[in-house]
Amino acid sequence: MKPPFPLWIFNKLDGQLPVQDKHWYSLRASGEAEQRTIEVYVYGEIGTWGITANQFVRDLAALDDGTSPIVVAFNSIGGDLFDGLAIHNALSRLGERCTGRVDALAASAASVAVCGAHRVVIAENAALMIHNPWTYASGDAEDMRKVATALDQALELIITAYKAKAPDIDEVELRRLVNAETWLTAREAVALGLADEVGDGVQIKACLGQGTVMQKYQRTPQALLDLLNELSKPTKSVADDPEPPAPGADASALALLITQSCNQGGMSNLIEPLLATTKLVDEATVKAAITQAKSIRDLCVAARLPEFAVEFVQAGLDTSAVRARLFDKVVGKGGGFEIDNSLPQNEDPTPKIQAKQPDPPSIWAARQAAQSQASRGARP
Structure with missing residues (x-):
């Protein structure tokens, strides 16, 4: 529905x-x-x-x-x-x-x-x-x-x-x-x-x-x-734009956490967006962002639009907003469906048996031979 x-x-x-x-x-x-x-x-x-x-x-x-x-x-x-x-x-x-x-x-x-x-x-x-x-x-x-x-x-x-x-x-x-x-x-x-x-x-x-x-x-x-x-009117608080932490061991550890989690989860393309959006503030923020990114990636895959995962993570969208964006992309603003008149793609098509092409010269020669034989048989 x-x-x-x-x-x-x-x-x-x-x-x-x-x-x-x-x-x-x-x-x-x-x-x-x-x-x-x-x-x-x-x-x-x-x-x-x-x-x-x-x-x-x-x-x-x-x-x-x-x-x-x-x-x-x-x-x-x-x-x-x-x-x-x-x-x-x-x-x-x-x-x-x-x-x-x-x-x-x-x-x-x-x-x-x-x-x-x-x-x-x-x-x-x-x-x-x-x-x-x-x-x-x-x-x-x-x-x-x-x-x-x-x-x-x-x-x-x-x-x-x-x-x-x-x-x-x-x-x-x-x-x-x-x-x-x-x-x-x-x-x-x-x-x-x-x-x-x-x-x-x-x-x-x-x-x-x-x-x-x-x-x-x-x-x-x-x-x-x-x-x-x-x-829908945006609101912003000080917590929305935290200052990035000073470089140090904690930031390195958080960056490593993002890298390892993304590689293990099969979403290495989201490492850079997560580094940018979390600003490596603290461990809780990073873990929450990784969980959110995985949910966004899964939604994009389910909609067969995995290429938008990076964009959505970079934009800081939550999963509810992602669903709305994906719905718009799937069915379009006007709803309904699209008619695709292109031929279906088949990565491993089954070889087809091609019919033999007609050869006019051979057809003419066979017809002449048949006529000649018929004329010889008709003589007394």
């Missing part, structure tokens, strides 16, 4: 489970063994570059005792439809002890996933976004027809998931809302039956670097776009 990059909108409740950049979601069990509650935080993209259904199911099974209540909190722009459907079905199998909670946003595949919960509570200032499945593709006309058929089938899966949560919903109206890309307020979601209860509102804030993702939707609420624009 559109698009495959996340926008995180975090609530700011005191005591909220921290969500670090390298973790897409978190699980914890609280309380005594007899009365514990299992909490799952799906804060980020659903799918390949975020929390996959496979990971979700395995980790939840490791904590689930079969009796404890389970609360799954969503704060996600969506992602892969089929991972969302798998999470939907996993929550549905938990039965009445499963509660889905929309802390700020459950969009696209995330809206499908949360509807698998027996009971859905949506914060008063949160939103649920539903829309048609979306993809990008390449190929000839027949390939495009296959993709269109697959999208039609995917839409039916989406409608089925929503109707499982809200069996009394008018299907014609539901299809209209899905087709129109509809952003539902908490009370609208409850009125439709896609949520059961409006919870207390919480202050929300969008992560920087993800505004371009929201702008790709057609009907993103203006209030959210205004919030993104406000938050």
Whole structure:
């Protein structure tokens, strides 16, 4: 489902489970063994570059005792439809002890996933976004027809998931809302039956670097776009531009740490950018930068654009901003797909048997010989 990059909108409740950049979601069990509650935080993209259904199911099974209540909190722009459907079905199998909670946003595949919960509570200032499945593709006309058929089938899966949560919903109206890309307020979601209860509102804030993702939707609420624009204004503190350390043994050791880590991690091309961006301030800064650089390199490789890793590390981008940049590069500003009419490349083509080229002189000679033989045979 559109698009495959996340926008995180975090609530700011005191005591909220921290969500670090390298973790897409978190699980914890609280309380005594007899009365514990299992909490799952799906804060980020659903799918390949975020929390996959496979990971979700395995980790939840490791904590689930079969009796404890389970609360799954969503704060996600969506992602892969089929991972969302798998999470939907996993929550549905938990039965009445499963509660889905929309802390700020459950969009696209995330809206499908949360509807698998027996009971859905949506914060008063949160939103649920539903829309048609979306993809990008390449190929000839027949390939495009296959993709269109697959999208039609995917839409039916989406409608089925929503109707499982809200069996009394008018299907014609539901299809209209899905087709129109509809952003539902908490009370609208409850009125439709896609949520059961409006919870207390919480202050929300969008992560920087993800505004371009929201702008790709057609009907993103203006209030959210205004919030993104406000938050995107750069701020700078003294800590943003630390003075480089004086040359010495510590700096040499940190430079060696970067060099060895990059060589061992197969990213030697990132040594120079890391030396420049970290300024060898201290060990903690260097280690954090190496971890960040590896995540950026992995994202670029996953997007089949490894050549941009150096640029992104040099620019000091975080992984969320990198995802947004990669998405723009993959599908372009206008979305959709490109038609490539060039012949496919094959590094080791299978030798083809060439047909023998016609030889006009030999054909003429054979025909003359046949005619001559026929004339001789016709004489008395």
